[in-house]
Amino acid sequence: MATGQQIETRGHVVGFKEEISKAAETNDNTFFTWFDAAKDKDTAFVRGSWDFSLHMAQEFAPHISRPEEKVIMEIGHGAGRILAAASRSFKHAIGVDIHENNEKVAEELNARGIDNFTLYQSDGKNLPVPDDSVDCAYSFIVFQHLEKIEVFEHYLQEINRVLKPGGVAVIYFGRKYKHSINRDSRLRYLWDKWMEGFRMPKGYEELPAKVNMTNLRVSLSYARAQASECGFKVHKELVSKKTVPDGVTLYGGQNGLVLFKL
Numbered sequence: 001m002a003t004g005q006q007i008e009t010r011g012h013v014v015g016f017k018e019e020i021s022k023a024a025e026t027n028d029n030t031f032f033t034w035f036d037a038a039k040d041k042d043t044a045f046v047r048g049s050w051d052f053s054l055h056m057a058q059e060f061a062p063h064i065s066r067p068e069e070k071v072i073m074e075i076g077h078g079a080g081r082i083l084a085a086a087s088r089s090f091k092h093a094i095g096v097d098i099h100e101n102n103e104k105v106a107e108e109l110n111a112r113g114i115d116n117f118t119l120y121q122s123d124g125k126n127l128p129v130p131d132d133s134v135d136c137a138y139s140f141i142v143f144q145h146l147e148k149i150e151v152f153e154h155y156l157q158e159i160n161r162v163l164k165p166g167g168v169a170v171i172y173f174g175r176k177y178k179h180s181i182n183r184d185s186r187l188r189y190l191w192d193k194w195m196e197g198f199r200m201p202k203g204y205e206e207l208p209a210k211v212n213m214t215n216l217r218v219s220l221s222y223a224r225a226q227a228s229e230c231g232f233k234v235h236k237e238l239v240s241k242k243t244v245p246d247g248v249t250l251y252g253g254q255n256g257l258v259l260f261k262l
């Protein structure tokens with residue numbers, strides 16, 4: 001995965017916009033591989049489709065009927081590798097991201113035969129989407145880049161505002177790990193999860209970081225409490241997974257929650 005050269009002190013939004021625009025200026029596939037370190041553009045989209053199935057679709061599926069009539073929104077769509085998969089299962093897909101290169105994303109989605117989407121550039125905090133207008137919302141490898149817990153909490157409020165009553169959100173955010181990252185041991189994962197409270201007594205950790213490295217870790221219990229305060233019903237806890245060629249599933253670096261807007 002591409003990262004900045006040094007610890008970002010100007011605010012992560014400034015750093016991300018700069019690095020992503022640099023990647024977009026190249027004539028090769030740097031832009032499309034910048035967001036998840038895929039080896040080439042097509043691999044990024046294949047892996048995006050896999051991530052959508054593994055991390056989002058299977059969480060939405062038990063609660064959402066007739067997706068072909070529904071609107072889905074991604075916060076932090078990057079180059080659109082996951083949004084492409086979402087748009088193929090839903091009536092309309094909305095992408096919200098801070099970067100300035102949505103034209104490039106739209107061109108690529110169109111080239112892949114996708115036109116049921118809208119992309120917005122945002123300020124990194126607010127969702128430029130009306131109240132009660134979205135059926136499903138998700139975010140994957142984005143909230144770990146927020147520097148401040150206040151922004152995470154504000155996003156929870158924003159997601160709650162834009163979801164329709166009965167809407168579902170699947171959000172991932174950085175987790176504190178020591179023993180379980182890149183391992184396939186459930187025991188190690190449970191140990192890390194139990195230790196979150198001791199290792200992060202405030203419930204979160206704000207870290208100086210290079211662009212595209214982890215700035216924020218949030219414990220499941222803290223995130224659950226914040227989500228409930230925003231009016232969500234917390235349905236399920238998640239952890240990100242990585243699959244490797246021999247079929248072993250490894251634990252990744254993100255906690256997740258499935259949230260229902262009542």
Ligand SMILES: C[S@@+](CC[C@H](N)C(=O)[O-])C[C@H]1O[C@@H](n2cnc3c(N)ncnc32)[C@H](O)[C@@H]1O
Pocket residue numbers: 012013016020035036075076077078079080081082096097098099122123124125139140141142145146212
């Ligand atoms: C590692 S990339 C992941 C992109 C996409 N979710 C994917 O999996 O391919 C992180 C993305 O989050 C976006 N991002 C960072 N901070 C953000 C913020 N405060 N609000 C919205 N998007 C943000 C970046 O511009 C970038 O596109």
